[in-house]
Amino acid sequence: METAASAQPVVVERAAGAGGELVLRRAGDHYEIISNGVFLMDTRNGESERLLVRTAVDGLDAPVRLLIGGLGVGFSLAEALTLPAVAHVTVVEREPAVIAWHGTALRPWSGGALTDPRVTVREADLLDVVADPAAGRFDALCLDIDNGPDWTVTPGNARLYAPTGLDLLARMLTPRGVLAVWSAGVAPAFEAQLRRRFARVQARAVPVPRGEPDVVYLAAHPTKPDRPFL
Numbered sequence: 001m002e003t004a005a006s007a008q009p010v011v012v013e014r015a016a017g018a019g020g021e022l023v024l025r026r027a028g029d030h031y032e033i034i035s036n037g038v039f040l041m042d043t044r045n046g047e048s049e050r051l052l053v054r055t056a057v058d059g060l061d062a063p064v065r066l067l068i069g070g071l072g073v074g075f076s077l078a079e080a081l082t083l084p085a086v087a088h089v090t091v092v093e094r095e096p097a098v099i100a101w102h103g104t105a106l107r108p109w110s111g112g113a114l115t116d117p118r119v120t121v122r123e124a125d126l127l128d129v130v131a132d133p134a135a136g137r138f139d140a141l142c143l144d145i146d147n148g149p150d151w152t153v154t155p156g157n158a159r160l161y162a163p164t165g166l167d168l169l170a171r172m173l174t175p176r177g178v179l180a181v182w183s184a185g186v187a188p189a190f191e192a193q194l195r196r197r198f199a200r201v202q203a204r205a206v207p208v209p210r211g212e213p214d215v216v217y218l219a220a221h222p223t224k225p226d227r228p229f230l
Helices: 047-057 075-080 096-101 126-131 155-161 163-172 188-197
Strands: 010-017 020-027 030-035 038-042 064-069 086-093 119-123 138-143 173-183 198-206 214-222
Touching (some): 010 096, 020 096, 047 075, 047 198, 047 214, 075 086, 096 119, 138 163, 163 173, 173 188, 188 214
Parallel strands (some): 064 086, 086 119, 138 173
Antiparallel strands (some): 030 038, 173 214, 198 214
16 A cells, blocks of 8 residues: 555646746645755654744743744744744745645645734745835744755845845844744854854754754844945
8 A cells, every 4th residue: 555655746736936836746645845846845744844933932022023934834834823922923925826725735734824813924025025124023033935045946045144134134133033044954154144143143953854954043133234234
């Protein structure tokens, strides 16, 4: 008998996305999202995505305003809504197909969170939101739009992890705010950038069933930028 672990992926839907072709595949009981032929994420685990949110919010008193960059399969958003301190979550997702899939195949993993009154979903590129002074300030910024700072979904996303991008992210934080960035592996150059821009930086490794651990980078207390905002 074919098991969920051995099942060959079946394409559920293809969509033209902002960054190219997106594919939703089903493999047994689980789903996978593929971007331009590159595996992005699946519904099999999600521990590091949950940790991304938990550690960012840990120690913050209510009410917490949280921004999640990247809806993905919904692990981070669903986790955020279980935390008593979280009053509102803004989710920035540039791909309309990903948002739509949470009304169908991916709904069990986000738990219908997109209809929760505490949630605002912005169909937008995170780079545009970060660069907009009117975007507001948040107590926690949780970024999960790439496979990591060194493995971006599109080349333009690399700007987010560069010094000017970190300056803009720091500007979006409240004085007590925390920046949390998910990575599929260690990113030493990015960690060094964080340490130059923030007074408190931590890397949390999260073991995965196969391969090197995922890493959640946490940063707080921005220092003065080396350059003026552009």
